[in-house]
Amino acid sequence: MAQIFSRAADTWFRVAMLVIVGGLIGVFIVAMLLERSDYQTGRGWTVDQPVPFSHQHHAGALQIDCRYCHAGVERSARAGFPPTHTCMSCHSQLWTQAEMLAPVRRSLEEDRPLRWNRVIKLPDYVYFQHDVHVQSGVGCVSCHGQVDTMPLLHKAEPLSMSFCLECHRDPAPRLQPRETVADMAWHTDEDRRHLGERLMREYRVDPAGLTSCSVCHR
Ligand code: HEC
Ligand code: HEC
Ligand code: HEC
Ligand code: HEC
Ligand code: HEC
Numbered sequence: 168m169a170q171i172f173s174r175a176a177d178t179w180f181r182v183a184m185l186v187i188v189g190g191l192i193g194v195f196i197v198a199m200l201l202e203r204s205d206y207q208t209g210r211g212w213t214v215d216q217p218v219p220f221s222h223q224h225h226a227g228a229l230q231i232d233c234r235y236c237h238a239g240v241e242r243s244a245r246a247g248f249p250p251t252h253t254c255m256s257c258h259s260q261l262w263t264q265a266e267m268l269a270p271v272r273r274s275l276e277e278d279r280p281l282r283w284n285r286v287i288k289l290p291d292y293v294y295f296q297h298d299v300h301v302q303s304g305v306g307c308v309s310c311h312g313q314v315d316t317m318p319l320l321h322k323a324e325p326l327s328m329s330f331c332l333e334c335h336r337d338p339a340p341r342l343q344p345r346e347t348v349a350d351m352a353w354h355t356d357e358d359r360r361h362l363g364e365r366l367m368r369e370y371r372v373d374p375a376g377l378t379s380c381s382v383c384h385r
Contacts, residue, residue, distance in 0.1 A: 210324065212286075213286070214284045215284065218281065222315060222317045223316055240297045240298070251271060251275050287326065302370065303342065303345075303370050304344060305341065308353075340359040340363050344366065
């Protein structure tokens, strides 16, 4: 074959190809790492709130049940946020002068709800309901972590597609009795799979089809 390029040009061509291919692989690896990183999923991040509300104090030390403030969680898709009068059921007597609670008192006086900023938010194209999970014996802790130890709330689990699917493929060992879903300290000495399989029969949980796309994207 005729020599079209000089030998030097050929070498440069090879070096350039190596750099380009190497660069592409590098970009790909960085993209893969970012995809899984806490930066991408928002795991561990906190958010500014109108009042620095502490779950550690209220759900941990004071042992207030999650459902006292997130009343929708058992019966509807959304857990919901507590209305101001829920806070004032205690704070009309407790810490009534605290500067920190001024926005709560103002909200009551002006009859305007506090605007809590969301810490956890799925993209709009994902369908999610709380009630099915809570009724099937999936504890808050499975998806939100040890909320009762959080001074400021953060996202404890990635809540990514693979996170959801991991359980949807095999829910049994992750289920707990329905009445304990809000109990962050619940544990059992019974074998989790054994217990879970019994609960699945009792609650009529049918895992067949739970991984099909239309369950979460409808
Ligand atoms: C005294 C009321 C109260 C109790 C009890 C309570 N919460 Fe909350 N929760 C709030 C308020 C207020 C917010 C909004 C401010 C914030 O993010 O900290 C919130 C936010 C959250 C969020 C973040 C939602 C989002 O997307 O922003 C989760 C998750 C949550 N709570 C779970 C729980 C769990 C689990 C429990 C029980 C262990 C619990 N909460 C107990 C009042 C309460
Ligand atoms: C069942 C009673 C009760 C309810 C309901 C309640 N609190 Fe409290 N809160 C307390 C007590 C008691 C303290 C003092 C905690 C301490 O210092 O150990 C406190 C403390 C606080 C503080 C001071 C900082 C801290 O965490 O120590 C803030 C801010 C606060 N609460 C906000 C709220 C908001 C906002 C709500 C409604 C979403 C709310 N609380 C609902 C009992 C309650
Ligand atoms: C199977 C996983 C899962 C379980 C179990 C779960 N959550 Fe959630 N939670 C989520 C997801 C996902 C979101 C975000 C929903 C969205 O953006 O549409 C969320 C959002 C929330 C929010 C804020 C928005 C709202 O009103 O829905 C609160 C508050 C909350 N969860 C509380 C709880 C409490 C309390 C429990 C236990 C009784 C619980 N969650 C159990 C996954 C879960
Ligand atoms: C720890 C286990 C677990 C995790 C994590 C989990 N799920 Fe589920 N999910 C279940 C169980 C159990 C059911 C109930 C199945 C039944 O009743 O047959 C369910 C049911 C559902 C349903 C209702 C299906 C129907 O037939 O109506 C949707 C939608 C859903 N999950 C979405 C999600 C999404 C989105 C996530 C991630 C953010 C998620 N789930 C995370 C266990 C889990
Ligand atoms: C159990 C719930 C669940 C099922 C089943 C599910 N997805 Fe998802 N999917 C999610 C969640 C949650 C996200 C959002 C992840 C995030 O926030 O980054 C998502 C994101 C996506 C995205 C956006 C790009 C990405 O990867 O983030 C695509 C595309 C997608 N899903 C396709 C599918 C297809 C195709 C199927 C069926 C094979 C499927 N999903 C089944 C929960 C589910």
